[in-house]
């Protein structure tokens with residue numbers, strides 16, 4: 038226990054018998070054979086994927102494929118039924134969301150979860166304070182003003198978060214996650230509700246943040262143009278299984294992927310902004 042305290046572990050990490058801070062610098066996030074069931078409903082079936090430091094990986098699939106469940110399992114918002122998720126070799130699945138954040142997993146939510154009555158800056162400061170506590174010097178280097186500027190939020194810094202447009206709230210969630218100095222950023226539908234110009238700006242901002250912090254990114258979105266442009270590798274989930282993975286060019290030519298997307302062509306959320 039003494040060794041863990043010396044390594045900078047928080048009480049929750051000590052309680053879990055794991056050391057999080059600094060354990061994963063430059064290392065991969067690895068999902069191995071993860072299964073997740075809700076009662077009799079098996080939502081994730083033997084899912085394996087990985088993301089290296091600084092890599093931007095996409096996760097696509099039709100509605101109900103299990104994408105958000107996977108992000109929730111990676112960040113321990115939900116437990117996994119079997120399999121595991123490791124960050125730099127340290128298990129993060131079946132721990133706690135606090136342990137995952139302290140280990141370097143930053144995330145956004147499909148249904149935006151901001152402190153709507155706090156200002157934009159205060160939302161980021163709350164996360165930054167947690168980062169300073171749990172990630173120490175890693176978080177100390179974060180420049181909140183620069184991050185707000187990068188995501189086009191400087192002019193709204195003193196606005197209540199709840200007064201922002203939907204697209205700005207989504208960008209604020211990303212800035213808040215970055216204020217923790219994450220090793221990996223998990224983005225659940227960050228481009229939802231954005232127009233083409235906002236989506237293009239978001240691509241640049243996420244790329245810049247990933248390269249600046251050498252931060253890996255796993256991103257879910259139904260906007261295929263956004264995913265194909267942003268990501269160097271894509272995993273395709275269908276009915277809880279990974280059915281394809283590879284570069285955007287490989288995945289978009291894969292007959293299994295084409296069949297899934299044509300089979301779900303009546304699915305309103307599965308679209309390309311180029312259509």
Ligand SMILES: Nc1ncnc2c1ncn2[C@@H]1O[C@H](COP(=O)(O)OP(=O)(O)OP(=O)(O)O)[C@@H](O)[C@H]1O
Pocket residue numbers: 075078080098099100101102103104105106107147
């Ligand atoms: N807490 C829960 N209890 C029971 N079933 C759940 C729970 N959470 C998710 N599910 C089910 O798991 C399946 C996958 O849902 P999930 O939200 O992960 O899919 P998704 O790929 O993210 O879909 P979408 O693109 O529509 O957001 C769905 O059938 C959903 O109803």
